[in-house]
Amino acid sequence: MKKIFLVVLLIFIAACKQDKKPATSDFEAMSWEEIEQAGKGKSVTMMMWSGDPKINAYMKNFIVPKVKKEHNIDLQIVSGQGAAIVQLLMTEKLANKSASDVDLVWINGETFYQIRQIDGLYGPWTDLIPNSKYINFSNPFIGIDFQQPTEGFELPWGNVQMTLIYDRQKVQNPPKTRAELLEFVKKHPGTFTFDNQFTGLTFLKALLIDIAGGNNALSGDFDEKKYNQYSAELWKYIKQIKPYLWNKGEVFPENVAQMHQLFASGELWFTMSNNDAEVDNKIAEGLFPETARAYVPDFGTIQNSHYLGITKLSGKKAAAMLVANTMVSFEAQLEKMNPEIWGDGTVLSLDKLTNFQKNAFENIPQRKFAPKRSEIQDKALMELAPEYMIRLADDFRKEIINK
Amino acid sequence: MGLRFNNKMNNSKLFKGLFLAIVVLPVASGLVYAFLFSLGIIGVLNKGFHWDVWQTVLFDKPFWVSFGYSLYVALLSVAISLSVALTIALSWQKKLQKGLLSNVIYLPLCFPATVMAFFSFQLLAKSGLLSRIGYQLGFIKEINDFPVLIKDAYGMGIIFTSVLLITPFFIILFSNLYQSEKIASYVNLAKTLGASNRQILQKVMVPILLKRASITIYLFVIFVMGSYEVPLLLGRQNPQMISVAVLQKIQRFNLYDMPQGYAMSMLYVLLIMLILLIIYIKNSNLFKTQNS
């Protein structure tokens, strides 16, 4: 019996004693051609959320062959998002892993914040890639992520705005303000709710900004005093509408997917999405009724971007940069914005493109059921500092769920 | 002869050692990891050794509520499953050995928890299949007349799904045991001694089957207590079952909540082991299925 323990112990010790070679090289001193040389022919692993067949198809049919053709890179897509990415990078760091299992990650605000907390991202690198000069960094909705400067640690990939989705057949005049929403749910109890995760919190953030006095009222770093003051009002409001929410507000859909299902089956009259083009996608998929429409209430909704990051422990940073560069190229961004492909907003600045390219973007087939971006742009709210979301999530439990 | 005996002893030791290495070592190492993490000794964001996390977990309500709720769901689910499985296994004894039923009964085992939870949701939600049929037949007039069966206060949706998941397994187990324990012969014996059908059921069949299956029964109580996918989809945010509560701490927005999640899982394991130990010591017969 002792022998076996000894063997197992030995395996562990042997495994721990792997050599640790630093995977960093000085890319800043290299020209793009040298980076291309260093990266070509490698295989790159990208971790991303993969619950949408449209997005998967875009990656598989467009991006993967493109990087193979351009740089002979084998791009492998693996499934994982948010917390799973943070968890993996954190444990790899703790275990002193020499080269991460993942090179490229698809992230946004809260994950960016968490990975920066554990120092899991490589950077700055975004200035090194040639296509970054077309990216609209001066647009605060793209260049700033949850009030955090991206500082070259993540590359904007797409841009979306939250919308509320309703069924036109059941709701003629969707509520546009907090007061109207209260009135509406009193009249039609059980038809409105929000989910217990990211999307619901983004909705709460929009309400919090509205209470605090609109856009920019809460911009900048987390402000404890402001938070306490306005969140108290927010909870007061939520408690007012709570009895009229779905299932009397005793329970919330666990995630946005469940909320979509309840909307599709007609149990809910509203759902919401962090992607303004989603209503088109979901009608095309045959999930939502064709009478579903998206809108942005007068108090506005949050617009944000999603990004690409390279892991600090990646052994293939050059190749990862090549892939990222391709993903923000004109062709890739154009394809991605087509509502029939994905419908994700571009991060490129149209002013910096050639006339031909600009035309191509302007002539993308229009969304049928979602509002035009230009119509909702002036109701776009900036993301708040990540601490707001963490606190809202905690207090939502304390103030609403546990009562 | 002596050589073979020696050989056998060595094999026996080897196998037992193997068992410990496979079963105990990994989980024990994992728990040590969780324990160190919860004390702030390891971790990327750790701030050094402290007991705060344990204090929160031990003295605040949420952990105990989750624990009690998990226990309630598990005990009720297994109790319902057992009664259904015993009824079916005993009354359809012959059919379960041969014929169509003996094949079909294995099919439900092919449903993983997530798929079953998805099925239950589509069946039992207010806008689910049952509610639609009820509407078409005129039992309900509008969607909100249908009772709340999922995400309800008593965990009915979770219990329903757990019963669906584990009952077929018990039916198969009981029907196998019925054969291997030669229950039919005991029944005959009892009959010749003049026992009534009811007596045979209560004094012979059920006790033997339950006793022989006790190990598996405990296992399934533990399974259901720790289940994650089903309560995530069909449960409430309050009260939460233990796995959902732990994962919420480990994989949500606040990285500083992670040690709490680890402490909760550690405490949970210790508690269950303690309970098992008490049951074992108080009533060692329950554990023993072999009369040696």
Place this chain on the structure above:
Amino acid sequence: MRKKVLQYLFMLSIGFPLAFLLLLSLGRRWSFPSVFPQELSFVNWELLHQSDDRLFQTFFLSMAISLVVSLMVTSLAFVVSKEIAYSKYRNTFLFLAYIPYLLSPVILAVIFQYFFIISNLTGTFLGVVIAQFLIAFPFGVLIYVNFWNKQIKELENLSYTLGGNRWQTFRKVLLPLSKNAIVLCFFQVFLISWFEYGLTNLIGVGKIKTLTVSVFNFINEANIFYAALASCLLVIPPMMLLYINKRFIFIKR
């Protein structure tokens, strides 16, 4: 008669979830109060093919992993469980066998991850097999333990007394007696491995793409029709295996 009707009803209710899922997988738009989806077509099945055309490859990889794991567990647990069942410390061993099931595999995965990373097993076939083996093995032992009883031991001893060697005793005595247990164990472990998502995805870092890993995401996403489709893809292969398995055993009988 009533018994027969009840039995058929019971069998129908067993088939019902699969039929319901199949129907939904063909559906589009299903709003209250229609009992059936408003449109039925094969569009969903085509789309899945579009978004991942390596389904066949993942199918065989899944098969390989599950078969390796279940063969390992079925055979090793057989001999180990026998030692344990007849051991003085039987109850202590059984008590220990519960431990891996105290925590949901999702949580186990998180606390195992560190050890798999330091032993460089993440993202490898071997790593996934080991991880699944770890959670399936005690289950195998617990299933078998029920079947080692006094009679079997007596029969085994009888076989030795009559001059049978170990192999003969195994082939002619133990195997026929424990066939049901072996089938149940193999099948259950196969299923545990086949459906394992949390641990496989975390330890395999998504690089070991089993069928479950590649379609599981759809089950928890918004589109119930894709979810139903993914469920069918997961559920049907083990059902076919079961059919073959059962046939095989019945013919041998």
